[in-house]
Amino acid sequence: xxxxxxxxxxxxxxxxxxxxxxxxxxxxxxxxxxxxxxxxxxxxxxxxxxxxxxxxxxxxxxxxxxxxxxxxxxxxxxxxxxxxxxxxxxxxxxxxxxxxxxxxxxxxxxxxxxxxxxxxxxxxxxxxxxxxxxxxxxxxxxxxxxxxxxxxxxxxxxxxxxxxxxxxxxxxxxxxxxxxxxxxxxxxxxxxxxxxxxxxxxxxxxxxxxxxxxxxxxxxxxxxxxxxxxxxxxxxxxxxxxxxxxxxxxxxxxxxxxxxxxxxxxxxxxxxxxxxxxxxxxxxxxxxxxxxxxxxxxxxxx
Amino acid sequence: xxxxxxxxxxxxxxxxxxxxxxxxxxxxxxxxxxxxxxxxxxxxxxxxxxxxxxxxxxxxxxxxxxxxxxxxxxxxxxxxxxxxxxxxxxxxxxxxxxxxxxxxxxxxxxxxxxxxxxxxxxxxxxxxxxxxxxxxxxxxxxxxxxxxxxxxxxxxxxxxxxxxxxxxxxxxxxxxxxxxxxxxxxxxxxxxxxxxxxxxxxxxxxxxxxxxxxxxxxxxxxxxxxxxxxxxxxxxxxxxxxxxxxxxxxxxxxxxxxxxxxxxxxx
Numbered sequence: 342x343x344x345x346x347x348x349x350x351x352x353x354x355x356x357x358x359x360x361x362x363x364x365x366x367x368x369x370x371x372x373x374x375x376x377x378x379x380x381x382x383x384x385x386x387x388x389x390x391x392x393x394x395x396x397x398x399x400x401x402x403x404x405x406x407x408x409x410x411x412x413x414x415x416x417x418x419x420x421x422x423x424x425x426x427x428x429x430x431x432x433x434x435x436x437x438x439x440x441x442x443x444x445x446x447x448x449x450x451x452x453x454x455x456x457x458x459x460x461x462x463x464x465x466x467x468x469x470x471x472x473x474x475x476x477x478x479x480x481x482x483x484x485x486x487x488x489x490x491x492x493x494x495x496x497x498x499x500x501x502x503x504x505x506x507x508x509x510x511x512x513x514x515x516x517x518x519x520x521x522x523x524x525x526x527x528x529x530x531x532x533x534x535x536x537x538x539x540x541x542x543x544x545x546x547x548x549x550x551x552x553x554x555x556x557x558x559x560x561x562x563x564x565x566x567x568x569x570x571x572x573x574x575x576x577x578x579x580x581x582x583x584x585x586x587x588x589x590x591x592x593x594x595x596x597x598x599x600x601x602x603x604x605x606x607x608x609x610x611x612x613x614x615x616x617x618x619x620x621x622x623x624x625x626x627x628x629x630x631x632x633x634x635x636x637x638x639x640x641x642x643x
Numbered sequence: 644x645x646x647x648x649x650x651x652x653x654x655x656x657x658x659x660x661x662x663x664x665x666x667x668x669x670x671x672x673x674x675x676x677x678x679x680x681x682x683x684x685x686x687x688x689x690x691x692x693x694x695x696x697x698x699x700x701x702x703x704x705x706x707x708x709x710x711x712x713x714x715x716x717x718x719x720x721x722x723x724x725x726x727x728x729x730x731x732x733x734x735x736x737x738x739x740x741x742x743x744x745x746x747x748x749x750x751x752x753x754x755x756x757x758x759x760x761x762x763x764x765x766x767x768x769x770x771x772x773x774x775x776x777x778x779x780x781x782x783x784x785x786x787x788x789x790x791x792x793x794x795x796x797x798x799x800x801x802x803x804x805x806x807x808x809x810x811x812x813x814x815x816x817x818x819x820x821x822x823x824x825x826x827x828x829x830x831x832x833x834x835x836x837x838x839x840x841x842x843x844x845x846x847x848x849x850x851x852x853x854x855x856x857x858x859x860x861x862x863x864x865x866x867x868x869x870x871x872x873x874x875x876x877x878x879x880x881x882x883x884x885x886x887x888x889x890x891x892x893x894x895x896x897x898x899x900x901x902x903x904x905x906x907x908x909x910x
Binding site: 354386387390393394395396414415416418419421422423425426427428429430431433442443445446448486487 | 648655745746906907
């Protein structure tokens with residue numbers, strides 16, 4: 342059974358013309374890390390808030406952990422950990438008191454708290470009031486409150502915001518361990534490198550519509566790489582090699598684009614006198630920018 | 644009701660509750676003492692005709708009796724202001740304040756339904772109102788005891804007075820909580836609740852002091868706190884019913900509307 346499943350999920354505020362979210366079809370499987378990408382106002386937060394029952398759908402249906410989002414919201418939240426974007430706390434409480442109170446409200450023992458405190462290096466600050474915390478410490482506290490009760494599903498809104506690179510690495514390791522333990526992670530992000538690094542699948546939304554939903558590996562495999570090679574003698578013949586495009590030869594330097602399988606390209610240059618070869622790795626950023634370059638929205642095929 | 648959230652609220656408010664309760668207890672004690680010390684002089688001044696007789700009726704009764712003085716004390720601006728700290732201040736901020744601060748996100752990320760959250764806030768408000776009004780009532784009892792006027796006060800009927808005052812401030816709290824679930828920002832929630840209190844007080848004051856405007860009193864919730872009648876042991880049940888109806892309407896509105904609201908991401 343899918344952990345998250347939406348069918349035609351739509352949210353329209355009042356009579357405004359464009360819906361905040363339109364016809365979202367999405368399935369998140371157990372044990373995967375699912376990245377949810379999009380620029381500001383694309384519908385990421387709207388989707389998360391619909392899944393958690395903060396908003397009511399205008400149309401469509403969605404189930405989280407087998408519960409309908411409108412009728413089973415409390416049950417969903419019982420089994421879910423949520424990190425809101427720009428999280429706020431009761432600043433007068435100490436970190437420890439805050440985590441205790443939130444765990445009590447969750448009704449589940451904070452079985453992972455000690456480990457998370459250790460991994461995110463927050464244990465020493467727990468006795469201090471939250472008002473004295475830096476932004477990064479608040480974010481760590483937010484992550485801990487979302488994961489301390491070992492939820493089956495974690496919904497994280499911009500989770501690495503404010504974390505330094507070391508803590509980001511620790512956080513990614515935590516997510517990977519959660520995945521290995523069979524937990525499911527759904528998170529929105531603007532940081533494409535982290536999505537590329539840890540996500541199994543990614544959905545890209547734009548103007549409230551889903552424009553891509555793919556395996557990260559497949560998305561990267563399809564991306565165009567930039568190739569530059571330097572050669573002696575004749576330039577290798579690449580005109581009819583599958584996946585090669587935009588060939589430019591300038592003296593002993595050749596540049597081209599390369600999509601898909603690299604084997605035909607490598608075979609084509611095997612007998613050329615190459616003395617330098619650079620293949621720029623495809624990045625999710627290229628993919629992301631491509632999806633956002635057009636003004637015309639092309640919804641993903643269902 | 645969510646016990647953990649209730650404990651959180653009680654912990655966050657106990658010191659404020661203590662200060663308000665002490666203030667109201669002192670205020671409640673002062674009035675019988677002032678009456679004991681200056682009651683005859685006040686009566687002489689009024690008898691002289693310098694002050695219009697309507698002033699003697701403000702607050703629902705004859706201020707030249709102990710019960711009348713106590714009645715005035717219960718709707719004196721000082722007592723009203725202190726009682727409103729929780730009836731309007733806490734209740735108005737209970738949901739809208741969490742929403743504005745962004746902590747409603749954290750609360751509703753727990754397995755707590757909005758109705759349960761509201762009912763927990765309403766229970767905490769009711770508890771605070773019960774305790775603050777009890778402090779004033781006990782202060783009155785103490786003041787009357789200190790001046791040896793417990794019999795004159797009708798101390799056995801103090802629970803009725805307490806109940807009537809709890810209903811009054813409970814009605815204001817229900818309105819404030821209804822405003823609190825209706826807005827995303829604290830200012831409009833508190834503004835609506837305070838405006839309701841001020842208009843209500845204005846109607847009662849004007850209606851009480853100006854015979855031609857006496858009809859306005861019917862539209863004031865303060866009019867339905869009849870401390871003097873409560874202390875005689877013969878309260879008007881309609882007062883209780885009207886205040887109770889306002890509470891029920893406020894609670895019903897909140898229970899119906901809060902779960903239906905869309906809580907968009909905080910700005």
